[in-house]
Amino acid sequence: MVIKIHGHAIAPLVRLVAEVCREKEVPYELVNVEVYKGEHKTPAFREFQPFGQVPYIDDNGFILYESKAICKYIAKKYASQGTPNLVPNDPKEEALFEQAASIEASNFYPFALGIATEKIIKKHRGLEPNEVRVSELLNNLSAKLDVYDVILGKQAYLAGGSITLADLFHLPYGTIVFEELGYDMLENRPNVARWWKEITSRPSWLAVKAKA
Known part of the structure; x- marks a missing residue:
């Protein structure tokens, strides 16, 4: 089906x-x-x-x-088909996945969503962005990405050596902030830049990047 x-x-x-x-x-x-x-x-x-x-x-x-x-x-x-272990089954690997998913939910999503809301959603509603709020959100996200760079300097992905949903969760709003809005937050964070290039070049994302 x-x-x-x-x-x-x-x-x-x-x-x-x-x-x-x-x-x-x-x-x-x-x-x-x-x-x-x-x-x-x-x-x-x-x-x-x-x-x-x-x-x-x-x-x-x-x-x-x-x-x-x-x-x-x-x-x-659909664990048996496609990309394996997007949600790992091993208890320790699953715990690391949940940790990584929590990192995204707490340290990335709120700030990226806030920036997108101010710069894009408000525009569609005929409202002006609060640039002070945007600056605060960018500063917070920048500090979080410094920590990302440390984590990703030790391992390929947020949960370890293999890609999981925790990495993919960053794609929609990361693309808005880094690419559509053009905020350059990767140049001075080589490990984040390497990770971002890898996850955004996946054929599955390229196929839906513009629309599902």
Whole structure:
């Protein structure tokens, strides 16, 4: 069966779910949701995603929302195909994966999302960005990336020697901050730059980078 991804093709977290489907060689169908028209806030959409956010998936009647939960589900359900060990099974390796996923959730995502909100989402809403807030977010993210550079100087990926979902979780908003908005935060962090080049050059990400 084909997994149905309900969301807008260019939404960052929709593209993340599509990327993981491609990593695991899982066919998917994008069911378009016109977020700029507010379709994700309608009662019909909220029946399946009560917070009114994209994406959610329908896997042959199994409904799941929250993008990172969706990615973990796909990686574990289809563990035997595609890129191996995106969520490791060994208890110690899984613990290191969860540690790395927590690093992204606490030390990267809030700052990258905040920058994207100020510089892009506000623009779509006809609002001006708070440049003081942007500067604060950039300074915080810069300090976190200094620590990333130390970690990635000791190992290839955030959870160890193999790529996991924890690395892939950085793709959508990292691309916005480093590439679309052009904030150069990699030049003086060679280990982060090496890691970023590697994960962004994966065919699965290149296929969905512009749209799912």
